[in-house]
Amino acid sequence: MPELPEVETVRRGLLTLLPGHTIKRATHDNPKSFPNAPHDVEQFLVGAKIINVRRRAKVLMIDLNTKYTLVVHLKMTGQIVYRGKLTFGAGHPNDSLIGRLPDRSTRVTLELDKDAQLFFNDQRKFGWMRLLPTIEVPNIDFMKKVGPEPLEDAFTAKEFIQRLQRRKSTTIKAAILDQTVLAGVGNIYADESLWGAKIHPATRVKDVPENKLKNLFTEIRTVMNLSIEKGGSTDKNYVNAEGGRGSYLTFANVFRKEGQPCNRHPDALVEKIKVAGRGTHICPKCQIVLTLKV
DNA sequence: CACTTGACCTGTCCGC
DNA sequence: TGCGGACAGGTCAAGT
Numbered sequence: 001m002p003e004l005p006e007v008e009t010v011r012r013g014l015l016t017l018l019p020g021h022t023i024k025r026a027t028h029d030n031p032k033s034f035p036n037a038p039h040d041v042e043q044f045l046v047g048a049k050i051i052n053v054r055r056r057a058k059v060l061m062i063d064l065n066t067k068y069t070l071v072v073h074l075k076m077t078g079q080i081v082y083r084g085k086l087t088f089g090a091g092h093p094n095d096s097l098i099g100r101l102p103d104r105s106t107r108v109t110l111e112l113d114k115d116a117q118l119f120f121n122d123q124r125k126f127g128w129m130r131l132l133p134t135i136e137v138p139n140i141d142f143m144k145k146v147g148p149e150p151l152e153d154a155f156t157a158k159e160f161i162q163r164l165q166r167r168k169s170t171t172i173k174a175a176i177l178d179q180t181v182l183a184g185v186g187n188i189y190a191d192e193s194l195w196g197a198k199i200h201p202a203t204r205v206k207d208v209p210e211n212k213l214k215n216l217f218t219e220i221r222t223v224m225n226l227s228i229e230k231g232g233s234t235d236k237n238y239v240n241a242e243g244g245r246g247s248y249l250t251f252a253n254v255f256r257k258e259g260q261p262c263n264r265h266p267d268a269l270v271e272k273i274k275v276a277g278r279g280t281h282i283c284p285k286c287q288i289v290l291t292l293k294v
Numbered sequence: 295c296a297c298t299t300g301a302c303c304t305g306t307c308c309g310c
Numbered sequence: 311t312g313c314g315g316a317c318a319g320g321t322c323a324a325g326t
Contacts, residue, residue, distance in 0.1 A: 003319065032302090058320075075320050077304080105304085124303045126320065142321085170297060179321080187319050235319065236306090255319090277299070279317075 002074040004058060004150070004184025005227035006238050006246065010080055011055040013241025017082045018050045018062065018118070025111040033107035033122060036131045044068040045131055057146045057183035061137060069134040073142075077105075077237040078120065078127030085115040097243035123237060147182040150220050155182070157217040164205050164213065172208055173201035174276035176220070185220060188233050188248075188255045191281045193219040195254045200287040201275040207290050226251060254281035262286065 002010070026041055028034040036045075048064035055061065060080065062070040072080060083098045101119045102109055108120035108129050120129050137143060147163060148155040160182060167175040173194060176185045185193070194201050196219035199212050208216075232238060232246030235256065239245060249256060253263050258272040258281060268285035 006319085073320085075302095076318070122303095123305070124318090126302065167296075174297085177320090189319095233319075238319075278319090 002058060002078065002232070002238055003186030003189055005189070005224050005248065006232035007055055007058050007060060007074065007184075008228050009232040009246060010074075010241050011053050011060055014053040014060075014062070014080065014082065017084065017241060018053055018112075020050070021112040021114065021116060022047065022049050023064075023110050023112060026108065027111075028108040030107050030125055033120065033125060033127065034129050040131055045070070056143065056149070057179060058186070059142065063134055067134050068131055069137050070129055071132055071137055071140070072120065072129045073127050074122070075124070075126035075128075077123040079122070079237065079239050080241060081119045081121065081239060081243050082241050083117045083119070083243075097239065142179075145180050147178075147180050150182050150184055151224060157214045160217045161210065161213050168206040169204060171202050171276055172199055172205050172216070173278070173280060175205050176216070177276060177278070182220075184224070187278050187280075188252070189220065189223050189227070190278075191255045192223045192252055195281075195283060195287060196223060198286045200282060200289040201280050202273075203289050204291075209290075254283060257281060 023045055026045055044066045045064070045068065048066045048068065050062060051065050052063040053060065054063065058073065060072040062072070064070070074080070081098055081101060083101060103121070105121045105123045106119050107122050107125065110118040112118060132140070148159065163181045164175050167178060167181060173190050175181055176190050177187070191201065193216060197212055197216040199208055199216060227233060227248040230246055230248040230251060231240060231244070233248040234245035235249060254270050257270045260270050262268045262270055262283035262285060265283060265285040268283055271282055271284050273280050273282060
């Protein structure tokens with residue numbers, strides 16, 4: 001569920017809430033969700049002070065003053081939710097969501113000082129939270145192979161197109177979902193950016209004209225920036241660091257809009273198809289598969 | 295190497 | 311209501 005804009009929204013929330021807190025205790029209900037040895041947890045997590053919260057691709061990093069970092073991947077249904085003493089009071093708008101935590105999807109609970117808690121919830125147990133030496137984080141397999149950050153100024157359309165060439169026979173949707181090509185695009189922003197660039201998701205990379213690839217690069221940035229501004233996309237599971245919802249899907253053009261008129265062609269209805277093994281949303285009028293003759 | 299498919303889990307929704 | 315199957319926003323391993 002969470003893609004770059006959702007993870008970035010969580011990061012920004014946690015950054016205002018966590019630094020300065022000390023971790024008093026950690027409990028978990030599932031070794032796969034939190035695989036660290038109890039010895040390391042006692043030595044480097046319990047008693048540690050949180051000093052920073054960073055993000056790379058869809059991965060969150062909570063830095064501790066013990067030179068260790070809590071690395072978190074939310075995968076499909078993960079949530080990181082903070083509950084402080086002040087936000088947990090009668091009448092707070094998020095009480096209904098965070099008031100009843102922990103619940104049966106809570107995998108890890110961190111007890112913080114000042115009567116606060118940090119919950120890692122994950123219905124499907126695909127996500128994980130790992131304690132690693134801060135200096136080792138860039139060396140884990142995922143970090144070594146993940147591609148550039150799409151919102152960094154240093155990442156250019158030219159480099160985007162070059163990196164796409166490694167996947168020239170696959171579909172353009174599979175290529176932008178490939179985290180080694182660029183970081184952070186998931187199913188929602190793949191569909192939204194391809195609609196924006198008027199490219200059919202099943203088009204082979206090598207059949208997409210270069211000017212459309214340039215447009216796609218711009219669209220990826222546009223939809224991600226808009227989504228961050230709207231606090232991300234909440235469909236079912238995603239919530240921000242305080243249990244609140246994101247509103248991007250209100251502004252989405254095709255994702256989960258099957259049967260509704262296309263915003264560019266009111267006479268055409270958005271269709272749901274399958275591309276790269278994923279549910280895929282298109283306007284059949286402005287997104288046509290191009291096949292160049294070889 | 296590039297590409298596709300299934301596996302990892304739990305929950306929900308849809309058709310019979 | 312109950313049951314079976316398909317599906318859900320991400321990655322990885324194993325297959326061709």
